[in-house]
Amino acid sequence: MPNIEDRLPQNVSGRFYVDSSCIDCDLCRGNAPDFFRRDDEIGYSIVFRQPVTEAEFQICVEAQDGCPTESIGQSSQ
Numbered sequence: 001m002p003n004i005e006d007r008l009p010q011n012v013s014g015r016f017y018v019d020s021s022c023i024d025c026d027l028c029r030g031n032a033p034d035f036f037r038r039d040d041e042i043g044y045s046i047v048f049r050q051p052v053t054e055a056e057f058q059i060c061v062e063a064q065d066g067c068p069t070e071s072i073g074q075s076s077q
Contacts (some may be wrong), residue, residue: 002073010039014050015074016060022071032063045071 006019016035018028022044028036029045035056039046051057064072 001070004073004075007073007075008039008042008044008046010042010044010046012047012050014047015076016047016050016064017073017075018045018047019071019073020044021069023069025068027066027068028063028072031066032059035060036063047072 002017002019002021004017006021007017008020008022011017018036024038024044029038035047035049035051036045037048038044051060064074
């Protein structure tokens with residue numbers, strides 16, 4: 001389960017985030033490349049763009065649902 005307290009600071013602010021339990025498996029980047037990318041300095045995926053439309057939101061939810069370590073979370077923002 002994602003932990004907001006462990007949210008990686010490299011994520012852009014907004015609703016979706018990746019926490020420090022990420023194992024850099026590449027699934028979120030493969031499923032939602034417009035929103036997730038690898039931060040080479042830390043070696044983990046991060047959210048670099050937040051969804052705006054309902055369709056984009058659903059793409060991020062699908063990436064979240066597919067995360068094997070449950071490292072993608074949603075805040076109340």
